[in-house]
Amino acid sequence: MGIIKAIFNIFRSLRMANILLFILMGTMVIGAIVMPLFPSYRRINTTSLFSWLSVTPLRETWWLYIAILIVALLVINTIFCTVEALIKKDRNRRWPLVISPQLIHLGFAFIMLAHLLSSYMAMQGFVMLNEGGGIRFSNGDTLYLKRIEYQLQRGYITDMKAEIAYSDNRGITKRLISAPNRPAFIRGTGVYLKDVEVMPARRALLQISYDPGARWALVGGILFIIGTTLLVILKIRQEAV
């Protein structure tokens, strides 16, 4: 029991949080320096993080493993800190002041959960389709590029959109529009219009992406902002000059 309590005390401590944050900052600096040095990092955003890590040499990725470990410890620290704060319930403090940092911690934990999901399960692929052409996937579904439209201003493309059709293996077809910042979603997978070409043929570069962490990151972000807003209001009132 004594050992468990000692571990709990170490992991819940503010000192531990500060040390972990400091080490994480160090790994981020190393990462920012290392990333441009190795060509393998050009592919890091084209697949899930863990898939990329599995095929990339350790001498290029060691800092990422340290960062992942530190983030995991920070999440544990955050959860322990929150559990302790909620159990203690200091009677002298107003409950919004107790609850707001815990909302921030919860938001952070959700965002990290989102990163974990994305790092495992995110998928991404690119396909160049001619207008009127299509591509059949391994599950029998087919994606067609029906039509592309674009606007030019002084030689620059200022707007574009693509009309796509998606037929599933039961023959049900959906017609959708994809444009920059307005992807077409098909069962949680986004079809993103990346570029259009008119010469030598009218065609479009489409990106097909699945990011299962996105909705959890949004939940985490909302909790984080609610907690931080509450804390700002309360702390600014408290910090009387």
Add this chain to the structure above:
Amino acid sequence: MILLFIQPLLYGAALLWEKALFAAITVQAGYLLYRGVTLGRLPLVGLHDTLLFLSLSTAVLSIPFWVRIRPRKGFFRLTAVASLLFSLLGMLSRPSMMPLPPVLKTFWFELHVVLSFLSYGLFGIAAVLGVIFLLNRDAAMGRMMESLQYRAVLTGYLLFSLSMIFGGIWAYFAWGSYWLWTPKELWTTLLWLTYTLYLHLRFRPYWRGARIATIGIAGYGVVLFTYLGVGLLMKSSHSF
């Protein structure tokens, strides 16, 4: 165009006559408004626009602090010098007249950029307050500076966190993922971690006072490198 050349002069004049700051703010806001109307969008793309917006943010956000600080000359001069410097650098950068690429045509991008630069303005003010704290020998004045620095950092932290979340939403709709592994994103996270550390360290009495004030100053170094250093030196979605 004349507005562009007048604004640094007015920031310079504000060093001698405080009320010139309001004229500088008005002229600079007028210039950005003119650019916005001319371009038909928020003028927040490229170094020219963002430096001027940073200058304006620093000046405008310093006002609530300025009215609380007595004596305020030191604070006022340092923030005016920061705004003057950003204004001059902005003037020296070539304004972007190109039409906006389709991927930047979304209010998520606009919110992301506006909130980033407002938070940078507040982090700059926090750094100025830290410098005054370190130069000051008066204990009561020091306590006030530290408390004001904390408020500036906390509010900046909220705006910066919001900016990161809006940036994530934009990235998801534009690139299919709310997070991209690029040096810029790492530096942005580093910046966020720096101020997270600041807010956590301040809970510990050992770090209060000169130590936390110094971290508030160092944090602004990370802000400037994340904005200018990474934007100019490294290739990313945020390159200038």
